[in-house]
Amino acid sequence: MKDKISKQEAIFYSHKMAQLSKALWKAIEKDWQDWIKPFKLNINEHHILWIAYHLEGSSISEISKYGVMHVSTAFNFSKKLEKRGLLQFSKRENDKRNTYIELTKEGSELLEATLNEYSPEDNSVLRGALPMTEMYGKLPEFLDLSALIKEIYGNEYMEILERSLENIEEKNPVNEEPTDIESYKQQPKSS
Amino acid sequence: MKDKISKQEAIFYSHKMAQLSKALWKAIEKDWQDWIKPFKLNINEHHILWIAYHLEGSSISEISKYGVMHVSTAFNFSKKLEKRGLLQFSKRENDKRNTYIELTKEGSELLEATLNEYSPEDNSVLRGALPMTEMYGKLPEFLDLSALIKEIYGNEYMEILERSLENIEEKNPVNEEPTDIESYKQQPKSS
Numbered sequence: 223m224k225d226k227i228s229k230q231e232a233i234f235y236s237h238k239m240a241q242l243s244k245a246l247w248k249a250i251e252k253d254w255q256d257w258i259k260p261f262k263l264n265i266n267e268h269h270i271l272w273i274a275y276h277l278e279g280s281s282i283s284e285i286s287k288y289g290v291m292h293v294s295t296a297f298n299f300s301k302k303l304e305k306r307g308l309l310q311f312s313k314r315e316n317d318k319r320n321t322y323i324e325l326t327k328e329g330s331e332l333l334e335a336t337l338n339e340y341s342p343e344d345n346s347v348l349r350g351a352l353p354m355t356e357m358y359g360k361l362p363e364f365l366d367l368s369a370l371i372k373e374i375y376g377n378e379y380m381e382i383l384e385r386s387l388e389n390i391e392e393k394n395p396v397n398e399e400p401t402d403i404e405s406y407k408q409q410p411k412s413s
Numbered sequence: 414m415k416d417k418i419s420k421q422e423a424i425f426y427s428h429k430m431a432q433l434s435k436a437l438w439k440a441i442e443k444d445w446q447d448w449i450k451p452f453k454l455n456i457n458e459h460h461i462l463w464i465a466y467h468l469e470g471s472s473i474s475e476i477s478k479y480g481v482m483h484v485s486t487a488f489n490f491s492k493k494l495e496k497r498g499l500l501q502f503s504k505r506e507n508d509k510r511n512t513y514i515e516l517t518k519e520g521s522e523l524l525e526a527t528l529n530e531y532s533p534e535d536n537s538v539l540r541g542a543l544p545m546t547e548m549y550g551k552l553p554e555f556l557d558l559s560a561l562i563k564e565i566y567g568n569e570y571m572e573i574l575e576r577s578l579e580n581i582e583e584k585n586p587v588n589e590e591p592t593d594i595e596s597y598k599q600q601p602k603s604s
Binding site: 230233236239241242243244247248250253254290345349350351353361362363364366369371373374375386390391396 | 425435
């Protein structure tokens, strides 16, 4: 790498990427928090429900990997969701070493309710990307960003991401009718 | 927005962006932590030093805005840096309402020392972007990502980013010689 770019160029480049990435993630994080707050979930909890829903059951290490969170974070928040009756822990016959989680009916329904409550109008990324459709004729695909993540995290990460998106499409849980969120505000087993 | 994309498309799109953005930021965050750990700084502290260095003094609200951190976070970590003798607080004659910070000689030297210690080989983003130079003939510019951040955060955010990069270039603090970091490991006033 030294032969190709100077140290100063490298610092410029990585600092710019750090600023862009931090700004993007902070905007997404804030929108995500605002979206799921009425359901008494934090981002980690919602992300766990999401991954388990779309993978139709998942090991804790898969949650950690695809949720980009520490294994202990994945485990501890899964335990909290178990206490609320939203998921169950299990071992699999062919893989005794890993702990698996699977959503309960209540967990699936809660995740679907959050998806139905999603409001594109409140999403900074969508609002920011929309003017770019005039240039591209569609929402920008961020292909270089996808390529970079594939380089850093490996093919499998991107494959799981694509697969989890296909699963939403198949299950088709999103209706265009607004959901009555009042019924989810009080979780039966939540503390 | 409703006329243009369905709710399901919107969820797909924003979920994909959330996954990519979280993955990118977590990789950058980890590299950043590893880079500055020998200097007994956390990311917020280093980011404050960086911004104050490149803006040649800055108000707390500028730190908050360009560092994408809460005002109280910017203030509290600036206070910690003040205790270590790395920056000074002041008011400006023409702007009594805002609190300004300016790096001390020790603060500037410490920031320069971290820049000199930066190792492109250890940076996931650079390592991930390098194979893409074969396609582009240069490091990918992530122009759609820059355009998106400009839409979300406004022109000023991007202008400050460009300006802070020009300032590194002018001050030219980076030499290609490795720095002796041992002398910075023990901060005189640190607890």
